[in-house]
Amino acid sequence: MPKATETVLEINLKSLEHNYGYLRSKIAPHTRFMAVVKAYSYGNDASEIAKHMETLGVDYFAVAYACEGIALRKAGIKTPILVLHAIPSHFEDIIAYDLEPDLYNKKGLAAFQHVAATKGLNAYPIHIKFNTGLNRLGFEEADIDYLHGQLHADKHIKVISLFSHLAASEDMSVRDFTIGQIDKFKSIANTFVDRFGYKPLLHILNTSGILNYADSGQLDMVRSGIGLYGYGNHPEFDRELKPIGTLKSIISQIHTINEGESVGYNMGFTATKPTRIAIIPLGHADGIGRHFGKEKGYLIIGTQKAPIVGNVCMDMLMIDVSGIDCREGDEVVIFGATVSAEDFAKTGNTISYELITGISQRIKRVIVR
Numbered sequence: 001m002p003k004a005t006e007t008v009l010e011i012n013l014k015s016l017e018h019n020y021g022y023l024r025s026k027i028a029p030h031t032r033f034m035a036v037v038k039a040y041s042y043g044n045d046a047s048e049i050a051k052h053m054e055t056l057g058v059d060y061f062a063v064a065y066a067c068e069g070i071a072l073r074k075a076g077i078k079t080p081i082l083v084l085h086a087i088p089s090h091f092e093d094i095i096a097y098d099l100e101p102d103l104y105n106k107k108g109l110a111a112f113q114h115v116a117a118t119k120g121l122n123a124y125p126i127h128i129k130f131n132t133g134l135n136r137l138g139f140e141e142a143d144i145d146y147l148h149g150q151l152h153a154d155k156h157i158k159v160i161s162l163f164s165h166l167a168a169s170e171d172m173s174v175r176d177f178t179i180g181q182i183d184k185f186k187s188i189a190n191t192f193v194d195r196f197g198y199k200p201l202l203h204i205l206n207t208s209g210i211l212n213y214a215d216s217g218q219l220d221m222v223r224s225g226i227g228l229y230g231y232g233n234h235p236e237f238d239r240e241l242k243p244i245g246t247l248k249s250i251i252s253q254i255h256t257i258n259e260g261e262s263v264g265y266n267m268g269f270t271a272t273k274p275t276r277i278a279i280i281p282l283g284h285a286d287g288i289g290r291h292f293g294k295e296k297g298y299l300i301i302g303t304q305k306a307p308i309v310g311n312v313c314m315d316m317l318m319i320d321v322s323g324i325d326c327r328e329g330d331e332v333v334i335f336g337a338t339v340s341a342e343d344f345a346k347t348g349n350t351i352s353y354e355l356i357t358g359i360s361q362r363i364k365r366v367i368v369r
Contacts, residue, residue, distance in 0.1 A: 044245050
């Protein structure tokens with residue numbers, strides 16, 4: 001790739017293909033694959049990612065909210081799309097754009113049944129989520145009788161999948177808890193099948209579930225988000241995956257400050273000796289929050305680390321380039337293929353998910369094919 005001339009997020013689709021292939025290698029050939037493209041494909045570019053994943057043959061996409069699914073439909077995506085956090089005020093749009101809602105409580109189910117009946121729909125696909133220990137969204141096992149009473153005679157909608165969400169699939173110290181979730185979900189699914197007389201698609205594994213529990217929990221389909229984008233929540237798996245996004249910027253200005261002089265708002269850094277400071281056009285409005293700075297976090301120039309100094313500003317941050325051979329206009333790398341977003345995130349006491357999903361959409365995306 002040519003050197004950056006502005007702040008850009010390069011998105012490498014070959015790396016995306018590699019990650020998909022690696023994750024698929026962990027599951028049976030017949031197991032379906034749901035690509036999670038919520039939050040702008042974890043801060044990348046949802047439409048470009050989904051278009052490419054569609055050519056690779058994924059079976060489903062998942063988004064958090066209806067607006068994300070609508071954007072994919074407008075971009076030409078034809079593959080089924082699950083809306084993970086479907087709320088009643090979005091049901092009309094969900095139907096209009098042929099999206100499939102996750103229904104997780106009695107109020108939402110009743111509201112969707114009413115809309116489906118009003119529109120005279122026939123076997124419209126819905127997904128039912130069960131809580132197995134994350135204790136976030138989901139029906140409880142004890143609700144199966146209620147669900148049967150509500151749904152068995154309803155011709156307007158059809159349960160196409162049952163699913164649940166693992167709470168700690170990346171943490172092998174609580175393996176028994178995760179196995180308990182998988183076993184509980186299997187029990188729920190068996191009861192559902194007995195009562196309803198047919199078997200929907202079943203899915204519970206997320207990225208770390210695929211990597212750690214494919215032997216016991218892959219069922220009919222798996223879901224992956226963070227793994228597709230290059231992070232496996234463990235160094236062993238990180239070595240096998242390739243980060244698809246590389247965040248780059250440039251040096252806008254370099255100047256030398258003397259001992260006792262400060263940099264940035266609230267004198268967040270005071271020099272103890274003559275210090276070369278480089279200004280980078282990237283700030284907390286772009287996703288590099290104020291929890292970085294004051295030597296938490298660093299940027300890469302060539303192969304050298306330049307610590308972030310002072311308080312991160314809205315549109316700029318400052319780095320100490322003393323002893324580094326660089327000049328105005330040179331490229332700097334924040335994270336990407338050679339510098340882990342996970343490592344960068346740890347310096348600010350956060351995680352790769354928060355960092356990569358927080359990259360502002362005002363930053364130019366450059367697709368590398």
